[in-house]
Structures are given as C-alpha cells and as structure tokens.
Amino acid sequence: MERQSGEKPVSVIEIRDLYKSFGDYHVLRGVDLDLYKGENLVVLGKSGTGKSVLIKIVVGLLKPDRGRVSVLNSLIDQITYKELLELRLKVGFSFQNSALYDSMTVRENLEFPLVRNRRKLTKQEVSLAVEEMLDAVGLLQTINQMPSELSGGQRKRIGIARTLILKPEIMLYDEPTAGLDPITCLEINSLINEVQERFHTSSIIITHDLTCAKAVGDRVAMLLDGKFERQGTFEEVFDTTDPRVKPFYDYNFIQ
Structure with a gap:
C-alpha cells in the first residue's frame, strides 16, 4: 500500500x-470492505457466496438493496450514467475467460478499447501503446496472431494487457488462474504482482486458488455467510479452527 509510516491508508473503494x-436468496448481508490505494486485496469464498455479485455492484452492473459503495470518491448509486461510464474507464476488469474477440488479431484486440475511448490519439500513438502493453506482459511476439493460436495462459495475459491499456487506477481480476496448469498459474501470479508494481494499481483479486491468494495478496478477505468475517494477512485469515474456513485450506494444500 502507498502510505508513509504512521499514515492512515487511502481507500479507493469503500463499501x-x-x-x-x-x-428469498440473501447473498450479501451487511458487507463492509475497503480497497486501499496501491494494494492487492484477495477476496475468497466458496461458489455462490456473492463474490461476483459484489464486483458487479462495484462497477454499477447491479444495484444494491441497501448500503454505501464509493469508488474513487464517487457514490455508485448517486452518479449519472455518463459519470458511471467515465468512472468505469478507471476500473479495469480482467474476465475469467479473457473475453478476447476471436475475429480480431492480438493487435486489434488491444487497439479496440483505445480507438473507442481515446479518440484523439494518432495511429502511431495507438500502435506504440499496444506494443508497450504487450511488452509489459511478455507477449510482443504474438501481436499479429489470432486468439485461437494462443495458449490459455497467453490469452489470459493478453486479456490483462487489453484491460491495462487504458491505464486504470483499479484492477478487478475474476479467477485469474482458473483452468490453467500450475506453472502458468505461477506466471500469472507474478504478472499480477508486476502490474501492481509497474502501473501502481489497486486491485481486487477474486479466486478459489489459495496459492494465488498467498502469492499476490497484501491482504485477504474471506466472505462467509454474506459478510467479510475474516480479514488480514493470509496467515491471519487461516490461523483458525473455524469449520467454515479450515476445510477451504485443507482442500487446497492437504488433499
């Protein structure tokens, strides 16, 4: 987190x-959560506990029944639609399936958000931005390839590069290591940490993968029964005999 010793951390998301x-299905039941400037926050929880619902509320895709959600000092339910669209440009979303356009080359996939949202850029500026982002994720050599020609890990990296190209202040990662082999998972974990360091992002990482959580999380928050009842370092969250938590750890590390 970006703060001097003794200073209170700055919240970029406040819930x-x-x-x-x-x-009758009560998903979130009084959630309190902060994402601090410059940190990687891992959100853990079983399937169906509301992790994705939480993220959709943060970006204004779902409306809360009750509560306060502030993103970069804007109250999500009180801003205009135009203001919401502008805010979303500052929040990058890395989808679980990478969400690349299959009919476009890697270059065209990265050009698309720039051409759509940064219309004053010259063709040369767009090209340089694309090359910079591909170099940042170590895949400049794939620039003219189609998504179908890439491995799952490469598509994941390209998806992250396309999200980063608009230079968001906040990154949201949805299951970044899902469906990847162990070696590629380690590479994605390293990339998430590199993104934090190089681009000074504040990130929420939704994952079931505790190896990922331990590798990238400055702080971990576990969603239990509709609330974040355990928050802290990885070790602090799992230093418990709570029957809702221990099996989660055992499944990942002991089975």
Missing part, C-alpha cells in the same frame, strides 16, 4: 453495510 438479495 459499508451492503445488502443484496435475489428473492
């Missing part, structure tokens, strides 16, 4: 008393 239900 207070957040509730969200779908009919």
Whole structure:
C-alpha cells in the first residue's frame, strides 16, 4: 500500500453495510470492505457466496438493496450514467475467460478499447501503446496472431494487457488462474504482482486458488455467510479452527 509510516491508508473503494438479495436468496448481508490505494486485496469464498455479485455492484452492473459503495470518491448509486461510464474507464476488469474477440488479431484486440475511448490519439500513438502493453506482459511476439493460436495462459495475459491499456487506477481480476496448469498459474501470479508494481494499481483479486491468494495478496478477505468475517494477512485469515474456513485450506494444500 502507498502510505508513509504512521499514515492512515487511502481507500479507493469503500463499501459499508451492503445488502443484496435475489428473492428469498440473501447473498450479501451487511458487507463492509475497503480497497486501499496501491494494494492487492484477495477476496475468497466458496461458489455462490456473492463474490461476483459484489464486483458487479462495484462497477454499477447491479444495484444494491441497501448500503454505501464509493469508488474513487464517487457514490455508485448517486452518479449519472455518463459519470458511471467515465468512472468505469478507471476500473479495469480482467474476465475469467479473457473475453478476447476471436475475429480480431492480438493487435486489434488491444487497439479496440483505445480507438473507442481515446479518440484523439494518432495511429502511431495507438500502435506504440499496444506494443508497450504487450511488452509489459511478455507477449510482443504474438501481436499479429489470432486468439485461437494462443495458449490459455497467453490469452489470459493478453486479456490483462487489453484491460491495462487504458491505464486504470483499479484492477478487478475474476479467477485469474482458473483452468490453467500450475506453472502458468505461477506466471500469472507474478504478472499480477508486476502490474501492481509497474502501473501502481489497486486491485481486487477474486479466486478459489489459495496459492494465488498467498502469492499476490497484501491482504485477504474471506466472505462467509454474506459478510467479510475474516480479514488480514493470509496467515491471519487461516490461523483458525473455524469449520467454515479450515476445510477451504485443507482442500487446497492437504488433499
């Protein structure tokens, strides 16, 4: 986190008393959470516990039933649609499936968000930005390839590069290591840390992968029964005999 010794950390996302239900299914039940400037925050929880719902509320895709959500000092439910679109440009979302356009080359995939959102850039400036981002994720050599020609890990990296090209202040990673082999998982973990250091991002990483959580998380928050009941370092969160938490650790490391 970017702070001097003794200074209070700055929140770039602040969530207070957040509730969200779908009919009789109560997903979030009074969530409190902060993402601090410059940190990697890992959000853990079993499937169906509301991790993705939380992220969708943060970017304004879902409305909360109750509570306060502030992103970069903007209250999500009180800004105009135009202001929301502008805010989303500062929040990058790395999708689980990479969400690349199959009919476009790698170059065209990265050009697309720039041409759409930075219309004053020259063709040369766009080309340089694309090459810079591909170099940052170690895949400049793939610039003229199609997504179908890439491995799962390469597509994941390209997806992250396309998200980073707009220079967001906040990164949201949805299951960044899902479906990848162990070696590629380690490479993605390293990339997430490199992104934090090089681009000074503040990030939320949603994952089931505790190896990922331990490798990238400055802080870990575990969603239990609709609330973040355990937060801290990886070791602090799992230093417990809580039957809701221990099996999660055992499944990842002991089975």
